[in-house]
Each structure stands twice: as C-alpha cells, then as structure tokens.
Amino acid sequence: MQTFDLEAQGLRALNSTLHAQAETTNQTAWEIVNPKGAHAIAVGLDAPIEVNVKGSTGYYCGGMNKQATVHVHGSVGPGVAENMISGTVLIEGDASQYAGATGNGGTLIIKGNASSRCGISMKGIDIIVHGNIGHMSAFMAQSGNLVVCGDAGEALGDSLYEARLFVRGSVKSLGADCVEKEMRPEHLTILEELLERGGCDAKASEFKRYGSARQLYHFNIDNAY
Amino acid sequence: MCGIVGLFLKDPGLQSALGDMLTDMLITMTDRGPDSAGIAIYGGDGAGAKLTVQSDTPEDSFAKLDNHLRKAIKGKVAMTVKDTHAVLEFQTDQIGAARTFLAENHPDIRVMSHGSTLEIYKEVGLPRAVADRFALRQMAGTHGIGHTRMATESAVTTMGAHPFNTGPDQCLVHNGSLSNHNAMRRKLRRLGVHIETENDTEVGAAYLTWKMQTGSTLGEALQSSLDDLDGFFTFVVGTKDGFGVVRDPIACKPAVMAETDQYVAFGSEYRALVNLPGIDHARVWEPEPATVYFWSHGQTPTAQAA
Numbered sequence: 001m002q003t004f005d006l007e008a009q010g011l012r013a014l015n016s017t018l019h020a021q022a023e024t025t026n027q028t029a030w031e032i033v034n035p036k037g038a039h040a041i042a043v044g045l046d047a048p049i050e051v052n053v054k055g056s057t058g059y060y061c062g063g064m065n066k067q068a069t070v071h072v073h074g075s076v077g078p079g080v081a082e083n084m085i086s087g088t089v090l091i092e093g094d095a096s097q098y099a100g101a102t103g104n105g106g107t108l109i110i111k112g113n114a115s116s117r118c119g120i121s122m123k124g125i126d127i128i129v130h131g132n133i134g135h136m137s138a139f140m141a142q143s144g145n146l147v148v149c150g151d152a153g154e155a156l157g158d159s160l161y162e163a164r165l166f167v168r169g170s171v172k173s174l175g176a177d178c179v180e181k182e183m184r185p186e187h188l189t190i191l192e193e194l195l196e197r198g199g200c201d202a203k204a205s206e207f208k209r210y211g212s213a214r215q216l217y218h219f220n221i222d223n224a225y
Numbered sequence: 226m227c228g229i230v231g232l233f234l235k236d237p238g239l240q241s242a243l244g245d246m247l248t249d250m251l252i253t254m255t256d257r258g259p260d261s262a263g264i265a266i267y268g269g270d271g272a273g274a275k276l277t278v279q280s281d282t283p284e285d286s287f288a289k290l291d292n293h294l295r296k297a298i299k300g301k302v303a304m305t306v307k308d309t310h311a312v313l314e315f316q317t318d319q320i321g322a323a324r325t326f327l328a329e330n331h332p333d334i335r336v337m338s339h340g341s342t343l344e345i346y347k348e349v350g351l352p353r354a355v356a357d358r359f360a361l362r363q364m365a366g367t368h369g370i371g372h373t374r375m376a377t378e379s380a381v382t383t384m385g386a387h388p389f390n391t392g393p394d395q396c397l398v399h400n401g402s403l404s405n406h407n408a409m410r411r412k413l414r415r416l417g418v419h420i421e422t423e424n425d426t427e428v429g430a431a432y433l434t435w436k437m438q439t440g441s442t443l444g445e446a447l448q449s450s451l452d453d454l455d456g457f458f459t460f461v462v463g464t465k466d467g468f469g470v471v472r473d474p475i476a477c478k479p480a481v482m483a484e485t486d487q488y489v490a491f492g493s494e495y496r497a498l499v500n501l502p503g504i505d506h507a508r509v510w511e512p513e514p515a516t517v518y519f520w521s522h523g524q525t526p527t528a529q530a531a
Contacts (some may be wrong), residue, residue, distance in 0.1 A: 035493035035494055036499040037494060037496030037497075037498070037499050038496060055505075056495050056509070057495075058494050058495060058496050059494075075509060077479070077481075077494060077495060077496070078479060093509075094509075094510065094511065095477070096479065096481075096511055097477065097479075115476075115511050116475075116476055116477075116514065134476075134514070135474075135476075179254065
C-alpha cells in the first residue's frame with residue numbers, strides 16, 4: 001500500500017500522482033494521511049484504485065471520479081463526488097451541501113447525514129444516504145437513484161425529471177412537480193440492490209417512492225408568474 | 226465569500242491560549258477573505274467599562290487622550306494603545322460621559338466596541354498582518370470571534386471590516402450578502418438609527434441593535450432577522466456570556482461546528498478547526514438552516530427552529 005502525507009507533500013503532488021496511475025497499475029491501494037479539511041482531494045481520478053482518506057476533507061473531495069473507489073474515514077465538505085462518472089465514493093461521516101451534484105454515474109454512499117441540495121441535478125448517479133438529507137435535495141434531478149434511510153428536508157425533488165427517490169423516514173415537504181408514487185415489484189428489486197450496495201440495514205418495504213408528476217415537461221400558462 | 230471563526234471555551238485552562246488558537250483559525254481562513262480581518266475577544270473581570278476606539282492617525286489622536294478624558298469625566302481612565310486601536314477603561318457609570326467627550330472633541334476617533342469585557346480589533350490587510358499588528362496571539366479570554374473579509378457589497382475600509390458592535394458586549398460577523406440592505410438602511414435611518422457606511426453587514430448589525438433597543442432579546446432579534454433580512458447570511462454573534470449562530474433558510478454559506486468537553490468552535494470550513502486540541506474526537510456537525518443556536522457559560526446548548 002502507498003501512503004501519502006498530504007500535509008507534507010501537498011495537494012498538487014497528490015492529485016498528479018493519483019492521475020498518473022494507469023488502468024493496469026499495480027499500485028491499487030492508497031492511503032492519504034493528514035487531510036486536515038483540504039479541498040479537492042482525489043479529484044479527477046481515472047483508474048481502478050482504492051484511495052483511503054484518513055480524516056475529514058473540505059470542498060469537492062472525489063469530484064469527477066471515474067473507476068476509482070474513494071473512501072473517506074471522516075466527514076466531507078461541500079460538493080463531494082461532484083459530477084462523478086463511475087466508481088464509488090464512500091463517506092463514513094457526514095457530507096455538507098450538494099453531495100453528488102450533477103453525477104452521471106457511479107455510487108456515492110454517505111453513512112452519516114447529507115445536508116442541503118444532495119443530488120442536485122443528478123444525471124445517473126446512485127446516492128445512498130444512511131442518515132437524513134437537507135432541503136432542496138434532488139432539485140432538477142434527471143436520472144439515477146437517491147436512497148435516504150432517514151428523513152428528507154423541505155422541497156424534495158423540486159422540478160424533478162426522471163430520477164427515482166426512495167425515502168424511509170419523513171419528508172418535510174415535496175418540491176414542485178414531485179409526487180409520491182406506487183412502489184411496484186420492479187422498484188423493490190432496484191431498491192434491494194441499492195440497499196445491499198450501500199451496506200444499509202434497512203428493508204426495501206419500509207421505503208416510499210417519489211418521482212416526477214411530469215407536469216412541468218411542457219409549457220403551461222398556469223405555471224407562469 | 227468571507228471566513229468566520231469562533232471559539233467558546235468551557236475549560237478555563239485554555240483561556241491563556243485563546244488568542245493563539247483564534248489567530249491560527251483566522252489565518253487559515255485567509256483564502257476566504259484576504260482584504261481585511263477582525264477579531265472580537267471577551268476577557269478581563271468585567272468590573273468596569275471598556276471602549277475600544279480606532280484612529281487612522283493614532284500618534285496624534287491617542288497622545289494624552291487618557292489625560293484629557295480624565296479631566297473631562299473627572300474619573301479614572303486607563304488606556305492601552307495597540308497600533309491603530311486603543312482600549313479605554315473607566316468606571317461603569319462614566320462610559321456615557323466618555324463617549325460624549327469623544328463624540329464632541331474627537332471626530333478622528335471611531336468607537337469599535339463598548340461593554341465590559343468585549344474588545345474589537347479590525348483593519349484592512351491580510352489576516353496574518355492584522356493579527357500581528359494587534360498582537361492577537363498574546364490575548365487571553367473566555368471566548369472570541371474572528372472574520373476574514375472578501376468584500377462584495379461595499380468598500381474595503383476599516384469601518385467595512387467585521388466584527389460590528391451591536392450593543393454592550395455584543396457583536397456580529399457575517400458571511401454572505403444582504404439584498405435588501407438599502408431599503409432597510411433607509412427604514413432604520415428614518416427611525417433614528419445611526420448607520421455610518423454603505424456596508425450591508427452594518428445594516429444587519431444596526432437592525433439587531435434596533436430590535437434589542439425596542440424590547441427584543443438577542444435571540445428574538447436573530448429570529449426576526451430571518452423574516453426581515455433578505456439575502457444570504459451565516460451570522461455569528463458574540464455576547465458577554467457566549468455566542469450564537471444563525472443561517473438563512475437557503476444556507477448556501479458554509480458553516481461547521483465542533484464541540485468537546487473543552488470548547489465549542491465555529492468555522493466556515495473544517496480546516497479552520499483542524500489544529501484545535503482533541504478535534505479528532507470532537508462532535509462535528511453542520512448547523513441547520515433557519516435555526517438559532519446559542520452557547521453560553523453555565524448553560525447547555527440550545528437550538529430553536531424557526
């Protein structure tokens with residue numbers, strides 16, 4: 001395993017070292033010590049490596065990830081796994097605002113709580129949150145799955161397109177054009193796989209499904225101010 | 226963008242290190258606010274009254290100022306000059322006379338803070354330089370708040386820097402931008418509230434002062450600010466006993482808090498907190514939007530949802 005001391009060696013050296021790992025690298029296990037809340041740790045990775053961050057991070061950890069597994073043994077600041085393409089980002093603690101924003105693919109697992117705007121404009125990513133999520137989550141979400149084992153804040157799924165939202169606890173309020181939908185067998189199958197992938201100790205039958213009412217897809221004069 | 230740091234000590238053993246810890250936190254937030262910095266620090270026995278004053282020409286303004294004040298108020302005056310600031314100490318009942326004397330005779334002197342334990346120091350420049358000018362590292366106290374400013378709404382001046390004094394031993398720092406500050410300034414000026422600059426945060430501070438002068442507690446004033454102030458804000462307020470935190474309902478301005486048996490700490494980002502003792506085992510969380518939090522000595526933390 002390769003150990004990288006971020007405080008001693010610096011962020012630019014870290015990210016360029018990780019970027020240099022090719023598809024066929026033998027150095028697949030990395031440990032980053034002394035992250036100390038730094039920004040942009042392990043962004044833009046594109047190799048099947050596993051990066052363990054031993055502590056909490058600042059903004060944009062694991063952004064634009066492809067293939068790699070980024071495992072943060074702490075909490076993360078705003079914009080974790082922003083625009084992820086593939087791979088896995090796993091957070092042991094909490095995530096600040098806009099976790100998984102605009103993600104195209106891959107899996108983001110948050111074992112604590114996520115704050116506001118979780119999954120905003122998600123485009124195919126799967127986000128699995130063991131705790132609660134804050135207000136305006138999944139705003140304009142286009143595709144992918146958002147699983148919340150706890151509660152959701154205000155205006156969940158506002159102006160939603162085709163993402164699936166699964167919430168076990170309460171939803172403070174639904175955003176414009178977001179409605180509760182029937183949980184059919186195919187949704188239970190999808191959710192069971194997501195819960196297993198996320199390591200969640202929860203039953204799919206305990207969740208409710210929310211999605212788009214599809215009333216904002218076409219211009220409607222009654223929606224104009 | 227701006228940076229806020231705050232530290233409230235539960236462990237009296239850390240009081241001598243308050244200035245040192247806050248200075249490290251402040252300097253870490255330089256990236257969020259390199260144009261000016263300020264600190265509000267609470268210390269001393271609180272037996273008398275304290276005024277922190279500022280002058281752009283300290284050599285002239287502060288020369289024999291203590292002697293002149295002694296004659297004017299016919300009482301004891303202690304003065305400690307630190308760069309462009311000076312702390313003046315009196316007996317509590319003489320603060321009014323001292324302020325009248327300064328207002329009438331010293332247009333060159335501006336009052337940064339008044340109270341019994343609060344001192345406010347703020348200037349234009351990099352946070353490290355501001356901290357050095359006032360020897361912030363050497364200061365002791367029970368709690369303090371710091372701010373690094375990246376101006377967006379108004380000029381980079383000493384008076385536009387934070388913290389702002391809102392009432393006796395009370396102060397405000399702000400990350401964000403108020404969008405209804407012009408209308409609110411006009412309203413408050415019509416009501417007779419003095420507002421010096423075109424700065425948005427000064428309007429927020431004046432609003433809180435006005436609410437408290439008209440019967441609100443600080444908690445009530447913060448609660449009503451959620452309805453009356455429009456825009457983005459994370460506010461941290463200092464009081465004689467502790468500090469409070471409130472974020473607007475959108476809560477896009479970052480905030481993170483940490484608590485141990487020794488302290489409660491606030492930072493705009495986690496990296497401002499990383500060198501605090503025992504941080505790896507602290508309870509760390511993000512304050513909820515539209516929720517007023519308070520910490521004070523001898524009381525458990527309170528959170529009140531709007």
